[in-house]
Amino acid sequence: MRNNNPKIYVTQPSLASLDDFSELLSSPWRSGVLTHNGPLVQQLENDLCIKLNLNNFTSVVNGTMALQLAIKALQLKGQIITTPFSWVATVSSIKWENCKPIFCDIDPETLNIDVNKIESLITDDTVAIMPVHVFGNPCDIIGIEEIAKRHKLPVIYDAAHAVGSTFNGNSILNYGDISATSLHATKIFNCGEGGGCVTNSELLRDKIRRLRFFGHDDEKNIVEDGLNGKMTEIHAALGILNLKEFDSVLAWREHKYKLYLSRLAQNEKLSFQKLTPGTNYSYFPVIFDEEATLLKVVKVLNDNNVFPRRYFYPSLNTLTNIVDAQDTPVSEDIAKRILCLPLYTNLSDSDIDRISTLINTI
Ligand SMILES: Cc1ncc(COP(=O)(O)O)c(C=O)c1O
Structure with missing residues (x-):
């Protein structure tokens, strides 16, 4: 027999007030600026940097795109060691960038990539390591960094679940060559759809910014083989308000x-x-x-x-x-x-x- 309790789903988005949302939307409604790195996108990126103490945050349309842009920016071609215990987007981003996912088994307790099993999977074709902070649980950052340094491999963290997670008191997004996160409605901090890349390298940051905008430089010359990964002002507005809570x-x-x-x-x-x-x-x-x-x-x-x-x-x-x-x-x-x-x-x-x-x- 069916129960009369209201339906409870696995998650519900945290949402700022609808009144505040409509008020914030009055400025793009007035200006007609809905995208192309508009003022609300810039504000969201800036607010996230302040809130999470990040050097930079490059917003994009979703977390899958953030992972793809990270791979593209590092110009990777070859095998990427990752975890099989993740959402399929971890693998699809690797495949869409013409790389091959190599699965490293997980630690049965933390559910993150088992650092002791990474090295035996490294071959001449390995070009990067892409661990996931599973359910926001920080990976063994030190262990992964040691292996990556020893083998001169970049690390891209799939930090889709990890806004708000920390390592040694710092946002976890500050680690790895690039951290890519998701701001999807199901995530702890959301813009409806959205994502972003964080990197401590200014060169990589600038490259990701060009790549997300068709490959344009500031003079509108096409200098990269880019695509369209821009977040809209509407999504940014939701993010700005959700971040306050x-x-x-x-x-x-x-x-x-x-x-x-x-x-x-x-x-x-x-x-x-x-x-x-x-x-x-x-x-x-x-x-x-x-x-x-x-x-x-x-x-x-x-x-x-x-x-x-x-x-x-x-x-x-x-x-x-x-x-x-x-x-x-x-x-x-x-x-x-x-x-x-x-x-x-x-x-x-x-x-x-x-x-x-x-x-x-x-
Ligand atoms: C571990 C992981 N990586 C990547 C993604 C992709 O993020 P998005 O849905 O924003 O494209 C998700 C989404 O659920 C995820 O759980």
């Missing part, structure tokens, strides 16, 4: 994450991602003892109008219609048993209690 969004996520954990920690069939310092608590993944338990829980939750998400599933190395088959048993195993429970700012504590009780009862 970001501190409270971060605090709420942490509170709700810890509430779930306190309700579920005693459940013997569950385990949890080992959080590394500086995580942003942006998702609440639970790992079941076996896939059958997960499927049973999904059914009961769905019957009660709760819709969690199997994220990341399947492990990307198994998508043999788009990648060559490669063996990463830890990722394959975890991908079958992991489920992200609803987690967003307006999710009430009583909903978390109800969801946890349903899981514990099963």
Whole structure:
């Protein structure tokens, strides 16, 4: 029998007030400037640099484009070592830039790339390492940097989940040759759709800025083989307003994450991602003892109008219609048993209690 509770999805975007949004939109409505690095895009980039203490932030249309532009800016052609435990965009960005993803298995606890397994995958064709801060959980930055230096390889972090995550007190976006993030509606900080690149190299920053704008330089000469990656003023306006509430969004996520954990920690069939310092608590993944338990829980939750998400599933190395088959048993195993429970700012504590009780009862 269907339950009458309102539907609870895995996430809901954090949204500034609609009145503030329409007020901010009055300036592009007046000026007619909707895109092309307009004043709101410049303001968003500047606000993000101040808020997160970044040298620069180059906004783009989405996180997939940010990853592609990072690869393009570094002029990579060859094999890129990455993780199979990610969203498919990590792989599609690599493939669209005519590179080949090589999968390195993950650490079963942090769910990030297993640093001890990277070096054995490096060949003469390796051109970069692209780890993901999975669910906003910082990777082993030091370990990855050591390997990258030893083999003279650039590092692109897929930081799609990681706005608000830190390493040694700094924004995690400051690490790697380039960090690429997503500002999609499902992310902890969102512009509806959006993304961005952060780099400490001025040369790379300028190149990414040209690449996102058809390859134009400041004089409008086409000096790069670019494309159109520009964010619009409308998306930037939403970002500017959402950023004002970001501190409270971060605090709420942490509170709700810890509430779930306190309700579920005693459940013997569950385990949890080992959080590394500086995580942003942006998702609440639970790992079941076996896939059958997960499927049973999904059914009961769905019957009660709760819709969690199997994220990341399947492990990307198994998508043999788009990648060559490669063996990463830890990722394959975890991908079958992991489920992200609803987690967003307006999710009430009583909903978390109800969801946890349903899981514990099963
Ligand atoms: C790990 C990861 N990388 C990249 C992306 C792509 O970001 P976008 O959806 O903004 O293109 C996502 C999106 O969900 C993601 O989860």
